[in-house]
Amino acid sequence: DAGVTQSPTHLIKTRGQQVTLRCSPISGHKSVSWYQQVLGQGPQFIFQYYEKEERGRGNFPDRFSARQFPNYSSELNVNALLLGDSALYLCASSPDSFGNTIYFGEGSWLTVV
Amino acid sequence: AQSVTQLGSHVSVSEGALVLLRCNYSSSVPPYLFWYVQYPNQGLQLLLKYTSAATLVKGINGFEAEFKKSETSFHLTKPSAHMSDAAEYFCAVSERNNDMRFGAGTRLTVKP
Secondary structure, eight states: OOOOEEEOSEEEEOTTOOEEEEEEOOTTOOEEEEEEEOTTSOOEEEEEEETTEEEEEOSOOTTEEEEEOTTSOEEEEEOSOOGGGOEEEEEEEESSSSSSOOEEOOOEEEEEO | OOEEEEEOSEEEEETTSOEEEEEEEEOSSOOEEEEEEEOTTSOEEEEEEEOSSOSEEEOGGGOEEEEEGGGTEEEEEESSOOGGGOEEEEEEEESSSSOOEEOOOEEEEEEO
């Protein structure tokens, strides 16, 4: 079975631009979470979606937004990019919204120049 | 809110030696606890998890961790290190939802 898949794997953007990252969860998983991992640090929780509804939001500015589609795939959007947004963005999926193990994708490396 | 502290950002052991990576947690409810491993340029792979069943949890690749409520700890151990164990290890806590809080990570180096 395919794991969590993310695209693109690497991208470079300029300050002020907008970026969209995509995630397909493991088949049968209805919950998708997004994490930001800055180099040298642990992942930081951004959002969780379950059944297309936002179930949790971390301490990130409103420039960050996300949505989940009927097929449970998800997009993370970041507007007005800053240099500090350069990071590995990890998507994770889980069968439901509470307490189950979450499975991570390989991530999307975003570099803002 | 839940949080995790990993003691030691870098641990170095010799091949065949005991691996001990330390993790202390804070949680307002009985937590779920996890250890993940991250190899260079890859995502996170689950090693093991504690969900209030047995306090000694066995994971993949010979790793295990013991939940100690009195010490609010969940240290990761492996009796004999292998070169392939060199990676970044993250402890994480969840209060029964998918808002997981990760520690800063411990980089394990294994010397031949």
